[in-house]
Amino acid sequence: MQKTVLNEDHRRSGARMVDFGGWEMPLHYGSQIEEHHAVRRDAGMFDVSHMCVVDITGLDSAAFLRRLIANNIDRLQVAGKALYSAMLNEAGGVIDDLIVYYLDESNYRLVINAGTAAKDLRWMAGRLADWQLAATITQRREGAGALAMIAVQGPNARQKVWQALPDCRSACESLQPFFAARCGDLFIARTGYTGEDGYEITLPAEQASELWTALADTGVQPCGLGARDTLRLEAGMNLYGQDMDENISPLDAGLAWTVDLVAPRDFVGKAALVTRPQQQQFLGLLLKDRGVLRAHQKVVTSQGAGEITSGSFSPTMQQSIALARLPLAAAIGDTVEVAIRDKLLAARVVKPCFVRKGSILV
Known part of the structure; x- marks a missing residue:
């Protein structure tokens, strides 16, 4: 199994480790229920470093994403703004759901699912070659420049992040939901997968253990996959592979709000959605x-x-x-x-x- 950079931190904390799509991940640290309640009532943190950060750069980055995903990136006009979307196949099925961040017209950041990352990257590379556009796709999960991700969620999550990262408070305190900002090497987004407020923090892999420890020292509860699943279910958030997949239209998966069929642009899967409505x-x-x-x-x-x-x-x-x-x-x-x-x-x-x-x- 693949391991995140925080694997040893989880083991030292007594986590029960399980196979999650080929990744050894913590299921819980003793009580899934207590971890769930910690996020709803205070603050919890999740190692989401198995997710794959992908940077899209180059002159044709925007043109590439306009054709690649179902939502319209033209809605992204302010640096740091994020957009949730589905990436579809020609039949209108969901290859993956993802978040895309706008940095500038030639620089975007995507976060794709762990279990679909290899498939997603092959798909994106194939479309880029077909369309002959000037853009570069760089995965940031492995190798030089690898990044880790820690999600901190709950009503007190933001305050505790500021305690652990006091130098970053000015950069992220004023962030609105679905916006991100840089603080040195850190990329801090006010997004999440629990229905609670908080941040998802992307940072160099070698800095992850230090941040995990600093957050724990402020009283943030480490949480595993078990609590993550019950929290996202309560929040009505889709899970790829269960609530949608390559055989399911986003229109049938409650994701019509992430599909733009009005703008004149074409995108992969649009024709199939038009001919086969919900x-x-x-x-x-x-x-x-x-x-x-x-x-x-x-x-x-x-x-x-x-x-x-x-x-x-x-x-x-x-x-x-x-x-x-x-x-x-x-x-x-x-x-x-x-x-x-x-x-x-x-x-x-x-x-x-x-x-x-x-x-x-x-």
């Missing part, structure tokens, strides 16, 4: 009976069949919740049934955002 809705489920909702369970509605894509027990709500693809006629407030083992259990259809900034929304 087929299903992406909605949330609250289980009304006792049980646990899981991925791939079938959903029975009066309008037709659906399927759960992600499901778990919500530590914040103390209730089982799920994300699901349901028929277009399904409506928020409907009661549906979920096949769990040999039983059909009742669930309520809700807007797919259960918890944000510590508040239960459904």
Whole structure:
């Protein structure tokens, strides 16, 4: 398995290590539930160095990204502004979901998923060659210039980052959500994957252990993949490989807001999305009976069949919740049934955002 630069730090902290897409990553440090609550109530940190930072540079960088991704990078006009998007294949399926940061017209930074990084890089290199554009694709996860990433999330996350990095407070204190700023070697973005406020900090790999320790010294709780998954599920955030993949349209995965079909520009997959409009809705489920909702369970509605894509027990709500693809006629407030083992259990259809900034929304 591949290891992040913080692997030994996790082991010294007693983490339970697991295989996550070929990476040895911490599942938890003793209690997944306590880590989940730490993020909702105070501050937690995640090693996300397995994610892959990709720098796109050159005169045709903007032209390349206009054709490569489904969202419109022309919306990025201010240095540090970020945009969430899907990268599609010709059939309109999701190759990956990613964040792109605008640095200037010839300099962009992408963050792509760990398990899809090799595939993504091959795809991007192929499109760049096909279109014969003047741009360079540089991955920053391995080799010279390798970067690490630490996400610090929670209502007190920003204050604790400023304690650990007092010299960077002036650079990042005024950042609005989905903006990033540089502080020396650090690239600090006000983004995250938990539904809480905080920062995602990209920095030279050799500096990661020192920052991890400094954050722990301020009381930030180390958190593993278990808490990360329940937090993102409560926040209604998609997970690649479960909620969407190369066979799923972003329109059916609740990602229509990340697709720009209005602007005259063309992009990979646009023609397929235009000819095959949305087929299903992406909605949330609250289980009304006792049980646990899981991925791939079938959903029975009066309008037709659906399927759960992600499901778990919500530590914040103390209730089982799920994300699901349901028929277009399904409506928020409907009661549906979920096949769990040999039983059909009742669930309520809700807007797919259960918890944000510590508040239960459904």
